[in-house]
Amino acid sequence: MSEYLVLARKYRPQTFDDLIGQDVLVRTLRNACKHDRLHHAFMLFGVRGVGKTTTARIIAKSLNCVGQSVDDRIRMQPCVVCHNCRAIAEGRHIDVLEMDAASHTGVDDIRQLIENARYRPVAGRYKIYILDEVHMLSKNAFNGLLKTLEEPPEHVKFIFATTEIRKVPTTILSRCQRFDLRRISINLLIKLFEKVCHNEKIEAEFDALKLLARVADGSARDALSLLDQAIALNANLITLDDTRQMLGLIDRIRIYEMYQAIMAGKILDALNILSKLYENGADPVIIIQDLMEVTHIVTCIKIAPEAAVNNNLSEAEREQSIALAKVMRMSSLTMAWQMLAKGISEVQASSLPIAAVEMIIIRIAYSAELPEPLDLMRMMHDKKILPTDVTYETTKTQTHLPTYASSIPIETIDMPSNASSNIAVDDSRNDFDNLNYETSQCSKNVISDSSVADVHPDKKSLAYNPNKILDPMPVDFAGVVKLAFQRGETILGTTLVTNVHPVLVKPGRLKLRPQGSIDHHHVFKLLTQYLQCWTGKKWVIEISNEKGSPTMMEQNEAQLAAIQSEFAAYPLIAKVLKLFPGAEIDNMTDFITEILVERGAL
Numbered sequence: 001m002s003e004y005l006v007l008a009r010k011y012r013p014q015t016f017d018d019l020i021g022q023d024v025l026v027r028t029l030r031n032a033c034k035h036d037r038l039h040h041a042f043m044l045f046g047v048r049g050v051g052k053t054t055t056a057r058i059i060a061k062s063l064n065c066v067g068q069s070v071d072d073r074i075r076m077q078p079c080v081v082c083h084n085c086r087a088i089a090e091g092r093h094i095d096v097l098e099m100d101a102a103s104h105t106g107v108d109d110i111r112q113l114i115e116n117a118r119y120r121p122v123a124g125r126y127k128i129y130i131l132d133e134v135h136m137l138s139k140n141a142f143n144g145l146l147k148t149l150e151e152p153p154e155h156v157k158f159i160f161a162t163t164e165i166r167k168v169p170t171t172i173l174s175r176c177q178r179f180d181l182r183r184i185s186i187n188l189l190i191k192l193f194e195k196v197c198h199n200e201k202i203e204a205e206f207d208a209l210k211l212l213a214r215v216a217d218g219s220a221r222d223a224l225s226l227l228d229q230a231i232a233l234n235a236n237l238i239t240l241d242d243t244r245q246m247l248g249l250i251d252r253i254r255i256y257e258m259y260q261a262i263m264a265g266k267i268l269d270a271l272n273i274l275s276k277l278y279e280n281g282a283d284p285v286i287i288i289q290d291l292m293e294v295t296h297i298v299t300c301i302k303i304a305p306e307a308a309v310n311n312n313l314s315e316a317e318r319e320q321s322i323a324l325a326k327v328m329r330m331s332s333l334t335m336a337w338q339m340l341a342k343g344i345s346e347v348q349a350s351s352l353p354i355a356a357v358e359m360i361i362i363r364i365a366y367s368a369e370l371p372e373p374l375d376l377m378r379m380m381h382d383k384k385i386l387p388t389d390v391t392y393e394t395t396k397t398q399t400h401l402p403t404y405a406s407s408i409p410i411e412t413i414d415m416p417s418n419a420s421s422n423i424a425v426d427d428s429r430n431d432f433d434n435l436n437y438e439t440s441q442c443s444k445n446v447i448s449d450s451s452v453a454d455v456h457p458d459k460k461s462l463a464y465n466p467n468k469i470l471d472p473m474p475v476d477f478a479g480v481v482k483l484a485f486q487r488g489e490t491i492l493g494t495t496l497v498t499n500v501h502p503v504l505v506k507p508g509r510l511k512l513r514p515q516g517s518i519d520h521h522h523v524f525k526l527l528t529q530y531l532q533c534w535t536g537k538k539w540v541i542e543i544s545n546e547k548g549s550p551t552m553m554e555q556n557e558a559q560l561a562a563i564q565s566e567f568a569a570y571p572l573i574a575k576v577l578k579l580f581p582g583a584e585i586d587n588m589t590d591f592i593t594e595i596l597v598e599r600g601a602l
């Protein structure tokens with residue numbers, strides 16, 4: 001019986017056709033070869049285990065193979081069976097020198113190499129130098145290499161491989177043809193698994209292979225090593241459960257449940273799940289990594305819902321992720337990510353890793369419950385938090401109070417008693433669709449009325465219709481303006497805000513002074529008709545020369561200035577900044593708008 005060969009070696013790609021997931025590299029190389037533009041130096045860049053050395057050997061074989069047809073030569077297709085191919089595959093070819101730059105960093109090693117490069121190849125066409133982890137070379141070693149790279153002997157080819165391309169000097173990089181090796185996708189790894197399982201006559205559950213592929217993180221070598229382990233565990237059938245156990249992985253659904261509990265502030269529930277996971281042998285570090293992964297997935301789905309399809313998630317995971325993305329705030333997600341990322345090193349360094357995980361979970365659960373800075377400011381403004389109350393505990397409990405925004409009464413204008421006695425206010429007034437429908441009906445009436453009625457439109461009485469949805473009588477000019485905006489007459493509303501001074505305002509009667517170049521006859525005529533239509537009561541508007549109050553615009557500006565100075569003097573702002581380290585007050589427009597709305601100014 002022959003010695004067992006590990007899968008990673010047995011299935012090591014021997015030709016470019018076997019190499020999976022590196023289509024761009026293969027195409028570029030073949031094109032270069034076809035047009036006789038093959039460089040004398042290649043730089044292969046990619047993460048660990050992605051296939052750099054394998055690729056280097058395939059290139060070496062393609063260059064030195066003596067069993068190729070002309071066509072194969074152009075396609076860089078080694079025959080695999082000639083003595084050169086076999087020797088290179090086994091790493092014992094006399095003209096192909098593999099060197100680990102990590103252990104040969106000095107200038108002397110390079111000097112020796114350069115010296116050797118002067119002699120012609122013995123068995124192959126080229127002398128090929130494969131330098132792995134080339135970024136580890138010393139500065140002097142790089143300088144020594146540079147001269148040869150600038151004017152290389154015709155029979156010499158260099159193949160460099162590195163995991164850290166930025167550490168390679170630009171002088172070297174600029175003299176190489178660079179190839180970026182990509183992480184192999186999960187789907188391609190699964191296909192590789194299926195091929196290997198078929199060849200090895202092994203049955204495997206698809207979900208088990210998917211899990212192995214995910215853990216391999218884009219490395220074919222790691223993927224095949226994992227498959228080896230899974231086969232060793234159970235040679236007949238690779239199941240999802242066995243694979244999970246083998247990897248020390250925890251039930252993903254439990255992780256999602258824990259995540260939901262944390263984000264809902266249900267600390268006890270979260271800790272209970274954690275302790276069960278720990279009892280079942282879950283690694284504390286992996287728990288944190290899994291929570292990070294969930295955070296990442298949910299964040300991606302929140303930004304782009306199609307991420308749910310692209311991710312290699314199980315059906316249950318996908319559903320849970322989408323549900324979480326719907327309810328979670330982006331700020332909570334990013335904060336959770338930061339805390340987990342920071343926490344992972346705490347867990348690794350801790351002598352009580354599981355206790356460290358518990359503390360991280362508690363921290364995140366509390367922060368998820370904290371209001372956002374803007375909400376906090378609103379609450380403070382609303383005097384829901386008094387200066388002395390700004391402590392961690394208070395803030396937490398305060399979050400359960402109704403928010404500032406929802407506490408603003410929908411109707412800020414009180415209906416005068418005489419109006420309420422004879423105007424029936426339909427209960428369906430808040431129904432958005434009805435309101436819009438009625439508004440458009442009303443607008444049509446007014447427009448057709450005004451086009452027909454020419455001289456005294458205000459004397460034309462609009463019949464009171466008890467079925468029509470009516471607004472309460474505004475008691476001040478702000479109420480009149482608000483009504484115009486609510487009814488969708490924004491141009492009229494804006495004109496009233498910027499160009500009209502209220503002199504006298506009573507329900508049913510307005511004395512106004514127009515300002516600037518507006519057609520005030522037309523504006524006031526329209527306003528009269530609209531008010532009658534909206535309130536069901538007769539309105540009289542009088543044009544006045546008296547000074548009256550400032551325009552709404554002027555009033556708003558004054559209020560804004562007052563709020564801004566009030567805000568700047570707020571001692572609590574400093575406390576907010578203290579509570580959220582690194583936070584800055586960027587903009588308070590929304591806040592001011594809300595205050596103005598609340599005060600009836602808008």
Ligand SMILES: [Zn+2]
Binds near residue numbers: 065067079081085086
């Ligand atoms: Zn060959």
